[in-house]
Amino acid sequence: MSDTISGTMSGDDFEKEIFFIKERAMMLSYSAKSLKARADEETKGYGIRVFHNGGLGFSFASSEKAMKQAENDAMKVAKYSPRPNFSFPEKSRIPKVRTFDESVAEMSVGELKEIFEQVRDGAEKYGENAQIDIAALSSEERIENTIGFSGSYESSAISFTVQVMDGDGYGFYSNSFCRLKDAGDFRALGESAAEMARQMRNPKKPDPGICTVIFEPESLAELLDMLLSSFDGDSKRRKISAIHDKLGKKVFSEKLSIYDDPLVPYSVSSSPFDDEGVASERRAIVENGTIKNFAYNLETASLEGIKAGGFARRASYTSPPFIDFSNIVVGKGDLADSEAEDFIRVLSFHGSHTANITTGDFGVEVSIAFRRNEALRGFMITGNIFNLFNDIYAIGKKQKNINGFIVPSVAFANVRIVPS
Known part of the structure:
Protein backbone atom coordinates (compact mmCIF):
# COMPACT_ATOMS: atom_id res chain seq x y z
CA MET A 1 0.00 0.00 0.00
CA MET A 200 -39.21 -17.18 33.17
CA ARG A 201 -42.09 -19.66 32.90
CA ASN A 202 -45.44 -18.42 34.25
CA PRO A 203 -44.27 -14.83 34.75
CA LYS A 204 -46.28 -12.26 36.69
CA LYS A 205 -46.98 -8.60 36.05
CA PRO A 206 -45.75 -6.13 38.66
CA ASP A 207 -48.15 -3.61 40.12
CA PRO A 208 -48.18 -0.20 38.43
CA GLY A 209 -46.36 2.58 40.18
CA ILE A 210 -43.02 4.24 40.75
CA CYS A 211 -40.18 2.22 42.24
CA THR A 212 -36.44 1.49 42.13
CA VAL A 213 -35.43 -0.65 39.15
CA ILE A 214 -32.07 -2.25 38.45
CA PHE A 215 -30.82 -2.59 34.90
CA GLU A 216 -28.39 -5.49 34.81
CA PRO A 217 -25.32 -5.21 32.50
CA GLU A 218 -27.14 -7.09 29.71
CA SER A 219 -29.89 -4.45 29.53
CA LEU A 220 -27.84 -1.44 30.65
CA ALA A 221 -25.80 -1.68 27.44
CA GLU A 222 -28.92 -1.02 25.36
CA LEU A 223 -30.02 1.76 27.70
CA LEU A 224 -26.61 3.41 27.26
CA ASP A 225 -27.03 3.24 23.49
CA MET A 226 -30.11 5.43 23.90
CA LEU A 227 -28.22 7.90 26.07
CA LEU A 228 -25.02 8.06 24.02
CA SER A 229 -26.82 9.00 20.81
CA SER A 230 -27.13 12.47 22.37
CA PHE A 231 -23.32 12.70 22.63
CA ASP A 232 -22.84 12.54 18.84
CA GLY A 233 -20.81 15.60 17.87
CA ASP A 234 -22.86 16.19 14.73
CA SER A 235 -26.08 16.27 16.77
CA LYS A 236 -24.41 18.75 19.11
CA ARG A 237 -23.19 20.89 16.21
CA ARG A 238 -26.67 21.02 14.68
CA LYS A 239 -28.22 21.61 18.13
CA ILE A 240 -30.63 18.70 17.84
CA SER A 241 -29.26 17.03 20.97
CA ALA A 242 -31.02 18.05 24.18
CA ILE A 243 -27.60 18.41 25.83
CA HIS A 244 -25.86 20.33 23.00
CA ASP A 245 -25.14 23.29 25.32
CA LYS A 246 -24.26 21.28 28.44
CA LEU A 247 -20.52 20.68 27.98
CA GLY A 248 -18.82 21.15 31.34
CA LYS A 249 -22.12 21.15 33.21
CA LYS A 250 -23.49 18.65 35.71
CA VAL A 251 -26.46 16.96 34.05
CA PHE A 252 -26.48 13.49 35.60
CA SER A 253 -26.12 11.87 39.00
CA GLU A 254 -22.71 12.42 40.58
CA LYS A 255 -22.54 8.62 40.88
CA LEU A 256 -22.28 8.35 37.07
CA SER A 257 -18.98 8.25 35.19
CA ILE A 258 -18.79 7.04 31.58
CA TYR A 259 -15.58 6.58 29.58
CA ASP A 260 -14.80 5.67 25.99
CA ASP A 261 -11.77 3.39 26.20
CA PRO A 262 -10.38 1.74 23.05
CA LEU A 263 -7.29 0.60 24.99
CA VAL A 264 -8.97 -2.18 27.02
CA PRO A 265 -6.96 -5.38 26.41
CA TYR A 266 -8.79 -8.09 24.49
CA SER A 267 -12.13 -6.33 24.19
CA VAL A 268 -14.06 -6.50 20.92
CA SER A 269 -14.20 -2.71 20.46
CA SER A 270 -10.52 -2.02 21.15
CA SER A 271 -8.05 -0.64 18.61
CA PRO A 272 -4.74 1.29 18.59
CA PHE A 273 -6.24 4.03 16.39
CA ASP A 274 -9.64 4.94 15.02
CA ASP A 275 -10.70 4.51 11.40
CA GLU A 276 -9.10 7.81 10.38
CA GLY A 277 -5.77 7.11 12.07
CA VAL A 278 -6.23 9.16 15.24
CA ALA A 279 -4.26 7.42 18.02
CA SER A 280 -6.45 5.78 20.65
CA GLU A 281 -6.78 7.14 24.16
CA ARG A 282 -9.21 6.81 27.06
CA ARG A 283 -11.65 9.73 27.12
CA ALA A 284 -14.13 10.78 29.77
CA ILE A 285 -17.65 11.30 28.39
CA VAL A 286 -19.31 11.90 31.75
CA GLU A 287 -17.39 12.21 35.01
CA ASN A 288 -19.19 12.43 38.36
CA GLY A 289 -22.30 13.54 36.50
CA THR A 290 -20.58 16.30 34.51
CA ILE A 291 -20.42 16.18 30.69
CA LYS A 292 -16.75 16.15 29.67
CA ASN A 293 -16.73 15.32 25.95
CA PHE A 294 -18.83 14.74 22.87
CA ALA A 295 -17.86 12.26 20.14
CA TYR A 296 -16.34 13.65 16.92
CA ASN A 297 -14.60 12.49 13.82
CA LEU A 298 -12.23 14.93 12.13
CA GLU A 299 -14.72 16.29 9.60
CA THR A 300 -17.48 16.98 12.12
CA ALA A 301 -15.03 18.66 14.50
CA SER A 302 -13.80 20.91 11.70
CA LEU A 303 -17.36 21.92 10.83
CA GLU A 304 -17.84 23.02 14.43
CA GLY A 305 -14.50 24.82 14.38
CA ILE A 306 -12.83 22.78 17.11
CA LYS A 307 -9.89 20.40 17.37
CA ALA A 308 -11.24 16.96 18.22
CA GLY A 309 -11.55 13.45 16.84
CA GLY A 310 -10.85 9.84 17.69
CA PHE A 311 -14.40 8.52 17.30
CA ALA A 312 -14.28 7.58 13.61
CA ARG A 313 -15.61 4.15 12.61
CA ARG A 314 -16.40 2.52 9.28
CA ALA A 315 -18.98 -0.14 8.53
CA SER A 316 -16.72 -1.44 5.75
CA TYR A 317 -14.27 -0.21 3.14
CA THR A 318 -17.26 0.95 1.08
CA SER A 319 -18.24 3.67 3.57
CA PRO A 320 -16.51 6.88 4.71
CA PRO A 321 -15.96 7.37 8.45
CA PHE A 322 -18.91 8.05 10.74
CA ILE A 323 -19.06 8.81 14.46
CA ASP A 324 -19.28 5.97 16.96
CA PHE A 325 -17.86 4.87 20.30
CA SER A 326 -15.39 2.10 21.16
CA ASN A 327 -15.58 0.29 24.51
CA ILE A 328 -17.93 2.06 26.90
CA VAL A 329 -16.87 1.81 30.54
CA VAL A 330 -19.18 2.78 33.42
CA GLY A 331 -17.54 3.27 36.79
CA LYS A 332 -18.33 0.89 39.66
CA GLY A 333 -20.26 1.68 42.83
CA ASP A 334 -21.08 0.01 46.14
CA LEU A 335 -24.43 -1.75 45.58
CA ALA A 336 -24.25 -5.25 47.07
CA ASP A 337 -25.82 -8.21 45.28
CA SER A 338 -27.86 -9.01 48.39
CA GLU A 339 -29.45 -5.55 48.36
CA ALA A 340 -30.17 -5.78 44.63
CA GLU A 341 -32.46 -8.78 45.16
CA ASP A 342 -35.13 -6.53 46.71
CA PHE A 343 -35.65 -4.55 43.50
CA ILE A 344 -37.00 -5.36 40.06
CA ARG A 345 -34.00 -6.46 37.98
CA VAL A 346 -34.34 -5.98 34.21
CA LEU A 347 -32.28 -8.26 31.94
CA SER A 348 -33.94 -7.61 28.58
CA PHE A 349 -36.30 -5.13 26.97
CA HIS A 350 -37.25 -4.03 23.48
CA GLY A 351 -38.56 -0.87 21.85
CA SER A 352 -35.57 1.42 22.37
CA HIS A 353 -35.72 2.34 18.67
CA THR A 354 -38.92 4.29 19.41
CA ALA A 355 -37.13 6.66 21.81
CA ASN A 356 -37.05 10.35 20.93
CA ILE A 357 -33.33 11.05 20.59
CA THR A 358 -33.95 14.81 20.75
CA THR A 359 -36.01 15.01 23.94
CA GLY A 360 -34.86 11.74 25.54
CA ASP A 361 -38.41 10.48 26.12
CA PHE A 362 -38.76 6.70 25.85
CA GLY A 363 -41.02 3.75 26.56
CA VAL A 364 -39.74 0.17 26.44
CA GLU A 365 -41.42 -3.22 26.87
CA VAL A 366 -39.65 -5.43 29.42
CA SER A 367 -39.34 -9.05 28.27
CA ILE A 368 -37.18 -10.54 31.06
CA ALA A 369 -37.10 -9.33 34.65
CA PHE A 370 -36.96 -10.76 38.17
CA ARG A 371 -37.70 -9.69 41.72
CA ARG A 372 -36.05 -12.08 44.12
CA ASN A 373 -36.87 -15.43 42.47
CA GLU A 374 -40.11 -14.27 40.86
CA ALA A 375 -40.23 -13.93 37.06
CA LEU A 376 -41.77 -10.68 35.74
CA ARG A 377 -42.95 -9.72 32.28
CA GLY A 378 -45.73 -7.82 30.54
CA PHE A 379 -44.94 -4.28 31.63
CA MET A 380 -43.41 -1.11 30.27
CA ILE A 381 -40.91 1.33 31.67
CA THR A 382 -41.49 4.91 30.57
CA GLY A 383 -39.68 8.12 31.27
CA ASN A 384 -36.89 10.40 30.10
CA ILE A 385 -33.37 9.06 29.58
CA PHE A 386 -31.70 12.20 30.99
CA ASN A 387 -33.88 12.22 34.10
CA LEU A 388 -33.27 8.49 34.53
CA PHE A 389 -29.48 8.86 34.61
CA ASN A 390 -29.83 11.85 36.94
CA ASP A 391 -31.72 9.78 39.51
CA ILE A 392 -29.38 6.87 40.24
CA TYR A 393 -29.98 5.11 43.54
CA ALA A 394 -26.81 3.01 43.45
CA ILE A 395 -24.31 1.30 41.14
CA GLY A 396 -23.08 -2.27 41.44
CA LYS A 397 -19.64 -3.34 42.64
CA LYS A 398 -18.83 -5.63 39.70
CA GLN A 399 -18.47 -4.92 35.98
CA LYS A 400 -19.19 -7.28 33.07
CA ASN A 401 -18.01 -6.87 29.49
CA ILE A 402 -21.09 -7.21 27.26
CA ASN A 403 -20.08 -6.74 23.61
CA GLY A 404 -17.69 -3.92 24.49
CA PHE A 405 -19.88 -2.33 27.19
CA ILE A 406 -17.89 -2.77 30.40
CA VAL A 407 -20.57 -1.98 32.92
CA PRO A 408 -21.98 -2.85 36.35
CA SER A 409 -25.64 -3.07 37.26
CA VAL A 410 -27.28 0.32 37.89
CA ALA A 411 -30.26 0.92 40.19
CA PHE A 412 -32.44 3.85 39.11
CA ALA A 413 -34.86 5.50 41.54
CA ASN A 414 -38.37 6.75 40.75
CA VAL A 415 -38.90 4.59 37.66
CA ARG A 416 -42.44 4.43 36.30
CA ILE A 417 -43.86 0.92 35.83
CA VAL A 418 -46.86 0.53 33.52
CA PRO A 419 -48.40 -2.95 33.00
CA SER A 420 -49.00 -3.64 29.30
Whole structure:
Protein backbone atom coordinates (compact mmCIF):
# COMPACT_ATOMS: atom_id res chain seq x y z
CA MET A 1 0.00 0.00 0.00
CA SER A 2 2.93 2.35 0.63
CA ASP A 3 3.83 2.18 -3.06
CA THR A 4 0.34 3.37 -3.92
CA ILE A 5 0.61 6.28 -1.50
CA SER A 6 4.08 7.35 -2.57
CA GLY A 7 3.33 6.94 -6.26
CA THR A 8 0.33 9.25 -6.29
CA MET A 9 0.09 12.81 -7.54
CA SER A 10 1.14 15.54 -5.10
CA GLY A 11 0.77 19.25 -4.60
CA ASP A 12 -0.20 21.93 -2.11
CA ASP A 13 -3.88 21.08 -2.49
CA PHE A 14 -3.78 17.31 -2.56
CA GLU A 15 -3.95 14.79 0.25
CA LYS A 16 -4.86 11.13 0.03
CA GLU A 17 -5.85 8.49 2.55
CA ILE A 18 -6.14 4.76 1.91
CA PHE A 19 -8.11 2.59 4.31
CA PHE A 20 -7.62 -1.16 3.76
CA ILE A 21 -9.43 -3.97 5.51
CA LYS A 22 -9.38 -7.72 5.04
CA GLU A 23 -12.02 -9.69 6.91
CA ARG A 24 -12.79 -13.34 7.41
CA ALA A 25 -16.22 -14.39 8.68
CA MET A 26 -17.25 -17.93 9.55
CA MET A 27 -20.81 -18.39 10.83
CA LEU A 28 -23.03 -21.21 12.01
CA SER A 29 -26.79 -20.91 12.45
CA TYR A 30 -29.03 -23.43 14.21
CA SER A 31 -32.82 -23.46 14.41
CA ALA A 32 -35.59 -26.08 14.19
CA LYS A 33 -32.90 -28.68 14.95
CA SER A 34 -31.11 -27.82 11.69
CA LEU A 35 -27.51 -26.57 11.51
CA LYS A 36 -26.37 -24.43 8.62
CA ALA A 37 -22.94 -23.02 7.83
CA ARG A 38 -24.04 -19.57 6.68
CA ALA A 39 -20.66 -18.38 5.48
CA ASP A 40 -16.93 -18.97 5.49
CA GLU A 41 -15.66 -16.17 3.35
CA GLU A 42 -12.97 -13.55 3.08
CA THR A 43 -13.55 -10.02 1.83
CA LYS A 44 -11.11 -7.17 1.36
CA GLY A 45 -11.07 -3.74 -0.14
CA TYR A 46 -9.83 -0.17 -0.09
CA GLY A 47 -11.59 3.03 0.89
CA ILE A 48 -9.99 6.14 -0.62
CA ARG A 49 -10.45 9.75 0.44
CA VAL A 50 -8.79 12.71 -1.26
CA PHE A 51 -8.57 16.44 -0.70
CA HIS A 52 -8.35 17.98 -4.18
CA ASN A 53 -9.16 21.40 -5.64
CA GLY A 54 -10.74 22.57 -2.41
CA GLY A 55 -13.01 19.58 -1.83
CA LEU A 56 -13.17 16.20 -0.08
CA GLY A 57 -14.06 13.11 -2.11
CA PHE A 58 -14.52 9.42 -1.31
CA SER A 59 -14.60 6.24 -3.36
CA PHE A 60 -13.64 2.59 -2.90
CA ALA A 61 -12.15 -0.39 -4.71
CA SER A 62 -12.38 -4.12 -4.13
CA SER A 63 -8.93 -4.80 -5.63
CA GLU A 64 -5.59 -3.05 -5.93
CA LYS A 65 -6.00 -2.90 -9.71
CA ALA A 66 -9.13 -0.79 -9.32
CA MET A 67 -7.57 1.71 -6.93
CA LYS A 68 -6.44 4.21 -9.57
CA GLN A 69 -9.95 4.44 -10.96
CA ALA A 70 -11.32 4.82 -7.44
CA GLU A 71 -8.87 7.67 -6.81
CA ASN A 72 -10.03 9.40 -9.99
CA ASP A 73 -13.65 8.94 -8.92
CA ALA A 74 -12.88 10.42 -5.50
CA MET A 75 -11.26 13.46 -7.14
CA LYS A 76 -14.36 13.98 -9.28
CA VAL A 77 -16.52 13.92 -6.15
CA ALA A 78 -14.16 16.41 -4.50
CA LYS A 79 -14.85 18.95 -7.25
CA TYR A 80 -18.42 19.32 -6.04
CA SER A 81 -17.80 19.04 -2.30
CA PRO A 82 -16.65 21.86 -0.02
CA ARG A 83 -13.40 21.12 1.78
CA PRO A 84 -13.72 20.90 5.55
CA ASN A 85 -10.96 22.67 7.44
CA PHE A 86 -8.93 19.65 8.50
CA SER A 87 -6.09 17.45 7.32
CA PHE A 88 -5.56 13.73 7.68
CA PRO A 89 -3.58 12.70 10.79
CA GLU A 90 0.18 13.12 10.80
CA LYS A 91 2.65 10.45 11.88
CA SER A 92 2.15 9.80 15.58
CA ARG A 93 2.93 7.37 18.38
CA ILE A 94 0.49 4.47 18.18
CA PRO A 95 -0.25 2.68 21.46
CA LYS A 96 0.06 -1.08 21.67
CA VAL A 97 -3.35 -2.65 22.23
CA ARG A 98 -4.04 -6.37 22.51
CA THR A 99 -6.81 -7.08 19.98
CA PHE A 100 -5.98 -10.45 18.42
CA ASP A 101 -6.29 -14.14 19.26
CA GLU A 102 -4.73 -16.53 16.77
CA SER A 103 -6.94 -19.41 17.94
CA VAL A 104 -10.01 -17.47 16.77
CA ALA A 105 -8.46 -16.22 13.53
CA GLU A 106 -7.25 -19.67 12.45
CA MET A 107 -10.29 -21.63 13.61
CA SER A 108 -11.64 -24.23 11.18
CA VAL A 109 -15.29 -24.95 10.47
CA GLY A 110 -14.85 -28.27 12.27
CA GLU A 111 -13.54 -26.55 15.41
CA LEU A 112 -16.41 -24.07 15.34
CA LYS A 113 -18.89 -26.96 15.04
CA GLU A 114 -17.35 -28.61 18.11
CA ILE A 115 -17.93 -25.41 20.07
CA PHE A 116 -21.48 -25.23 18.73
CA GLU A 117 -22.24 -28.77 19.89
CA GLN A 118 -21.26 -27.87 23.45
CA VAL A 119 -23.38 -24.71 23.38
CA ARG A 120 -26.33 -26.65 21.94
CA ASP A 121 -26.05 -29.37 24.58
CA GLY A 122 -26.36 -26.73 27.27
CA ALA A 123 -29.13 -24.79 25.54
CA GLU A 124 -31.21 -27.96 25.09
CA LYS A 125 -30.93 -29.03 28.72
CA TYR A 126 -34.72 -28.98 29.15
CA GLY A 127 -35.88 -29.35 25.55
CA GLU A 128 -34.98 -28.83 21.93
CA ASN A 129 -36.46 -25.41 21.24
CA ALA A 130 -33.22 -23.45 20.83
CA GLN A 131 -31.90 -21.02 18.24
CA ILE A 132 -28.13 -20.50 18.13
CA ASP A 133 -25.87 -18.25 16.06
CA ILE A 134 -22.09 -18.42 16.42
CA ALA A 135 -19.57 -16.42 14.40
CA ALA A 136 -15.76 -16.39 14.34
CA LEU A 137 -14.39 -13.17 12.86
CA SER A 138 -10.93 -11.82 12.16
CA SER A 139 -9.64 -8.78 10.34
CA GLU A 140 -6.54 -6.89 9.33
CA GLU A 141 -6.82 -3.11 9.06
CA ARG A 142 -4.32 -0.63 7.62
CA ILE A 143 -4.42 3.12 7.12
CA GLU A 144 -1.89 5.27 5.29
CA ASN A 145 -2.01 8.86 4.09
CA THR A 146 0.19 11.35 2.28
CA ILE A 147 0.64 13.41 5.47
CA GLY A 148 2.74 10.66 7.03
CA PHE A 149 0.46 8.44 9.08
CA SER A 150 0.86 4.70 8.65
CA GLY A 151 -0.59 2.08 10.97
CA SER A 152 -1.97 -1.45 11.01
CA TYR A 153 -3.37 -4.00 13.44
CA GLU A 154 -5.21 -7.32 13.54
CA SER A 155 -8.34 -8.11 15.51
CA SER A 156 -10.48 -11.13 16.28
CA ALA A 157 -13.87 -11.91 17.80
CA ILE A 158 -16.09 -14.87 18.48
CA SER A 159 -19.75 -14.10 19.12
CA PHE A 160 -22.60 -16.14 20.58
CA THR A 161 -26.34 -15.55 20.39
CA VAL A 162 -28.49 -18.20 22.08
CA GLN A 163 -32.28 -18.03 22.41
CA VAL A 164 -34.33 -20.68 24.20
CA MET A 165 -38.08 -21.19 24.63
CA ASP A 166 -39.39 -23.32 27.50
CA GLY A 167 -43.18 -23.24 27.41
CA ASP A 168 -44.01 -19.55 27.82
CA GLY A 169 -40.55 -18.88 29.22
CA TYR A 170 -37.85 -17.18 27.17
CA GLY A 171 -34.14 -17.05 27.90
CA PHE A 172 -31.11 -15.74 26.03
CA TYR A 173 -27.36 -15.34 26.03
CA SER A 174 -25.55 -12.82 23.82
CA ASN A 175 -21.92 -11.75 23.98
CA SER A 176 -18.71 -11.44 21.96
CA PHE A 177 -15.12 -12.12 22.96
CA CYS A 178 -11.78 -11.19 21.44
CA ARG A 179 -10.14 -14.28 22.95
CA LEU A 180 -11.62 -17.76 22.80
CA LYS A 181 -10.64 -18.59 26.38
CA ASP A 182 -12.61 -15.62 27.72
CA ALA A 183 -15.86 -17.27 26.61
CA GLY A 184 -15.36 -19.87 29.33
CA ASP A 185 -17.37 -23.11 29.46
CA PHE A 186 -19.34 -23.35 26.19
CA ARG A 187 -21.91 -25.77 27.59
CA ALA A 188 -22.50 -23.49 30.58
CA LEU A 189 -22.95 -20.59 28.18
CA GLY A 190 -25.84 -22.36 26.44
CA GLU A 191 -27.19 -23.69 29.72
CA SER A 192 -27.49 -20.17 31.12
CA ALA A 193 -30.08 -19.39 28.42
CA ALA A 194 -31.95 -22.62 29.19
CA GLU A 195 -32.02 -21.87 32.91
CA MET A 196 -33.26 -18.35 32.27
CA ALA A 197 -36.07 -19.67 30.06
CA ARG A 198 -37.10 -22.14 32.77
CA GLN A 199 -37.11 -19.42 35.42
CA MET A 200 -39.21 -17.18 33.17
CA ARG A 201 -42.09 -19.66 32.90
CA ASN A 202 -45.44 -18.42 34.25
CA PRO A 203 -44.27 -14.83 34.75
CA LYS A 204 -46.28 -12.26 36.69
CA LYS A 205 -46.98 -8.60 36.05
CA PRO A 206 -45.75 -6.13 38.66
CA ASP A 207 -48.15 -3.61 40.12
CA PRO A 208 -48.18 -0.20 38.43
CA GLY A 209 -46.36 2.58 40.18
CA ILE A 210 -43.02 4.24 40.75
CA CYS A 211 -40.18 2.22 42.24
CA THR A 212 -36.44 1.49 42.13
CA VAL A 213 -35.43 -0.65 39.15
CA ILE A 214 -32.07 -2.25 38.45
CA PHE A 215 -30.82 -2.59 34.90
CA GLU A 216 -28.39 -5.49 34.81
CA PRO A 217 -25.32 -5.21 32.50
CA GLU A 218 -27.14 -7.09 29.71
CA SER A 219 -29.89 -4.45 29.53
CA LEU A 220 -27.84 -1.44 30.65
CA ALA A 221 -25.80 -1.68 27.44
CA GLU A 222 -28.92 -1.02 25.36
CA LEU A 223 -30.02 1.76 27.70
CA LEU A 224 -26.61 3.41 27.26
CA ASP A 225 -27.03 3.24 23.49
CA MET A 226 -30.11 5.43 23.90
CA LEU A 227 -28.22 7.90 26.07
CA LEU A 228 -25.02 8.06 24.02
CA SER A 229 -26.82 9.00 20.81
CA SER A 230 -27.13 12.47 22.37
CA PHE A 231 -23.32 12.70 22.63
CA ASP A 232 -22.84 12.54 18.84
CA GLY A 233 -20.81 15.60 17.87
CA ASP A 234 -22.86 16.19 14.73
CA SER A 235 -26.08 16.27 16.77
CA LYS A 236 -24.41 18.75 19.11
CA ARG A 237 -23.19 20.89 16.21
CA ARG A 238 -26.67 21.02 14.68
CA LYS A 239 -28.22 21.61 18.13
CA ILE A 240 -30.63 18.70 17.84
CA SER A 241 -29.26 17.03 20.97
CA ALA A 242 -31.02 18.05 24.18
CA ILE A 243 -27.60 18.41 25.83
CA HIS A 244 -25.86 20.33 23.00
CA ASP A 245 -25.14 23.29 25.32
CA LYS A 246 -24.26 21.28 28.44
CA LEU A 247 -20.52 20.68 27.98
CA GLY A 248 -18.82 21.15 31.34
CA LYS A 249 -22.12 21.15 33.21
CA LYS A 250 -23.49 18.65 35.71
CA VAL A 251 -26.46 16.96 34.05
CA PHE A 252 -26.48 13.49 35.60
CA SER A 253 -26.12 11.87 39.00
CA GLU A 254 -22.71 12.42 40.58
CA LYS A 255 -22.54 8.62 40.88
CA LEU A 256 -22.28 8.35 37.07
CA SER A 257 -18.98 8.25 35.19
CA ILE A 258 -18.79 7.04 31.58
CA TYR A 259 -15.58 6.58 29.58
CA ASP A 260 -14.80 5.67 25.99
CA ASP A 261 -11.77 3.39 26.20
CA PRO A 262 -10.38 1.74 23.05
CA LEU A 263 -7.29 0.60 24.99
CA VAL A 264 -8.97 -2.18 27.02
CA PRO A 265 -6.96 -5.38 26.41
CA TYR A 266 -8.79 -8.09 24.49
CA SER A 267 -12.13 -6.33 24.19
CA VAL A 268 -14.06 -6.50 20.92
CA SER A 269 -14.20 -2.71 20.46
CA SER A 270 -10.52 -2.02 21.15
CA SER A 271 -8.05 -0.64 18.61
CA PRO A 272 -4.74 1.29 18.59
CA PHE A 273 -6.24 4.03 16.39
CA ASP A 274 -9.64 4.94 15.02
CA ASP A 275 -10.70 4.51 11.40
CA GLU A 276 -9.10 7.81 10.38
CA GLY A 277 -5.77 7.11 12.07
CA VAL A 278 -6.23 9.16 15.24
CA ALA A 279 -4.26 7.42 18.02
CA SER A 280 -6.45 5.78 20.65
CA GLU A 281 -6.78 7.14 24.16
CA ARG A 282 -9.21 6.81 27.06
CA ARG A 283 -11.65 9.73 27.12
CA ALA A 284 -14.13 10.78 29.77
CA ILE A 285 -17.65 11.30 28.39
CA VAL A 286 -19.31 11.90 31.75
CA GLU A 287 -17.39 12.21 35.01
CA ASN A 288 -19.19 12.43 38.36
CA GLY A 289 -22.30 13.54 36.50
CA THR A 290 -20.58 16.30 34.51
CA ILE A 291 -20.42 16.18 30.69
CA LYS A 292 -16.75 16.15 29.67
CA ASN A 293 -16.73 15.32 25.95
CA PHE A 294 -18.83 14.74 22.87
CA ALA A 295 -17.86 12.26 20.14
CA TYR A 296 -16.34 13.65 16.92
CA ASN A 297 -14.60 12.49 13.82
CA LEU A 298 -12.23 14.93 12.13
CA GLU A 299 -14.72 16.29 9.60
CA THR A 300 -17.48 16.98 12.12
CA ALA A 301 -15.03 18.66 14.50
CA SER A 302 -13.80 20.91 11.70
CA LEU A 303 -17.36 21.92 10.83
CA GLU A 304 -17.84 23.02 14.43
CA GLY A 305 -14.50 24.82 14.38
CA ILE A 306 -12.83 22.78 17.11
CA LYS A 307 -9.89 20.40 17.37
CA ALA A 308 -11.24 16.96 18.22
CA GLY A 309 -11.55 13.45 16.84
CA GLY A 310 -10.85 9.84 17.69
CA PHE A 311 -14.40 8.52 17.30
CA ALA A 312 -14.28 7.58 13.61
CA ARG A 313 -15.61 4.15 12.61
CA ARG A 314 -16.40 2.52 9.28
CA ALA A 315 -18.98 -0.14 8.53
CA SER A 316 -16.72 -1.44 5.75
CA TYR A 317 -14.27 -0.21 3.14
CA THR A 318 -17.26 0.95 1.08
CA SER A 319 -18.24 3.67 3.57
CA PRO A 320 -16.51 6.88 4.71
CA PRO A 321 -15.96 7.37 8.45
CA PHE A 322 -18.91 8.05 10.74
CA ILE A 323 -19.06 8.81 14.46
CA ASP A 324 -19.28 5.97 16.96
CA PHE A 325 -17.86 4.87 20.30
CA SER A 326 -15.39 2.10 21.16
CA ASN A 327 -15.58 0.29 24.51
CA ILE A 328 -17.93 2.06 26.90
CA VAL A 329 -16.87 1.81 30.54
CA VAL A 330 -19.18 2.78 33.42
CA GLY A 331 -17.54 3.27 36.79
CA LYS A 332 -18.33 0.89 39.66
CA GLY A 333 -20.26 1.68 42.83
CA ASP A 334 -21.08 0.01 46.14
CA LEU A 335 -24.43 -1.75 45.58
CA ALA A 336 -24.25 -5.25 47.07
CA ASP A 337 -25.82 -8.21 45.28
CA SER A 338 -27.86 -9.01 48.39
CA GLU A 339 -29.45 -5.55 48.36
CA ALA A 340 -30.17 -5.78 44.63
CA GLU A 341 -32.46 -8.78 45.16
CA ASP A 342 -35.13 -6.53 46.71
CA PHE A 343 -35.65 -4.55 43.50
CA ILE A 344 -37.00 -5.36 40.06
CA ARG A 345 -34.00 -6.46 37.98
CA VAL A 346 -34.34 -5.98 34.21
CA LEU A 347 -32.28 -8.26 31.94
CA SER A 348 -33.94 -7.61 28.58
CA PHE A 349 -36.30 -5.13 26.97
CA HIS A 350 -37.25 -4.03 23.48
CA GLY A 351 -38.56 -0.87 21.85
CA SER A 352 -35.57 1.42 22.37
CA HIS A 353 -35.72 2.34 18.67
CA THR A 354 -38.92 4.29 19.41
CA ALA A 355 -37.13 6.66 21.81
CA ASN A 356 -37.05 10.35 20.93
CA ILE A 357 -33.33 11.05 20.59
CA THR A 358 -33.95 14.81 20.75
CA THR A 359 -36.01 15.01 23.94
CA GLY A 360 -34.86 11.74 25.54
CA ASP A 361 -38.41 10.48 26.12
CA PHE A 362 -38.76 6.70 25.85
CA GLY A 363 -41.02 3.75 26.56
CA VAL A 364 -39.74 0.17 26.44
CA GLU A 365 -41.42 -3.22 26.87
CA VAL A 366 -39.65 -5.43 29.42
CA SER A 367 -39.34 -9.05 28.27
CA ILE A 368 -37.18 -10.54 31.06
CA ALA A 369 -37.10 -9.33 34.65
CA PHE A 370 -36.96 -10.76 38.17
CA ARG A 371 -37.70 -9.69 41.72
CA ARG A 372 -36.05 -12.08 44.12
CA ASN A 373 -36.87 -15.43 42.47
CA GLU A 374 -40.11 -14.27 40.86
CA ALA A 375 -40.23 -13.93 37.06
CA LEU A 376 -41.77 -10.68 35.74
CA ARG A 377 -42.95 -9.72 32.28
CA GLY A 378 -45.73 -7.82 30.54
CA PHE A 379 -44.94 -4.28 31.63
CA MET A 380 -43.41 -1.11 30.27
CA ILE A 381 -40.91 1.33 31.67
CA THR A 382 -41.49 4.91 30.57
CA GLY A 383 -39.68 8.12 31.27
CA ASN A 384 -36.89 10.40 30.10
CA ILE A 385 -33.37 9.06 29.58
CA PHE A 386 -31.70 12.20 30.99
CA ASN A 387 -33.88 12.22 34.10
CA LEU A 388 -33.27 8.49 34.53
CA PHE A 389 -29.48 8.86 34.61
CA ASN A 390 -29.83 11.85 36.94
CA ASP A 391 -31.72 9.78 39.51
CA ILE A 392 -29.38 6.87 40.24
CA TYR A 393 -29.98 5.11 43.54
CA ALA A 394 -26.81 3.01 43.45
CA ILE A 395 -24.31 1.30 41.14
CA GLY A 396 -23.08 -2.27 41.44
CA LYS A 397 -19.64 -3.34 42.64
CA LYS A 398 -18.83 -5.63 39.70
CA GLN A 399 -18.47 -4.92 35.98
CA LYS A 400 -19.19 -7.28 33.07
CA ASN A 401 -18.01 -6.87 29.49
CA ILE A 402 -21.09 -7.21 27.26
CA ASN A 403 -20.08 -6.74 23.61
CA GLY A 404 -17.69 -3.92 24.49
CA PHE A 405 -19.88 -2.33 27.19
CA ILE A 406 -17.89 -2.77 30.40
CA VAL A 407 -20.57 -1.98 32.92
CA PRO A 408 -21.98 -2.85 36.35
CA SER A 409 -25.64 -3.07 37.26
CA VAL A 410 -27.28 0.32 37.89
CA ALA A 411 -30.26 0.92 40.19
CA PHE A 412 -32.44 3.85 39.11
CA ALA A 413 -34.86 5.50 41.54
CA ASN A 414 -38.37 6.75 40.75
CA VAL A 415 -38.90 4.59 37.66
CA ARG A 416 -42.44 4.43 36.30
CA ILE A 417 -43.86 0.92 35.83
CA VAL A 418 -46.86 0.53 33.52
CA PRO A 419 -48.40 -2.95 33.00
CA SER A 420 -49.00 -3.64 29.30
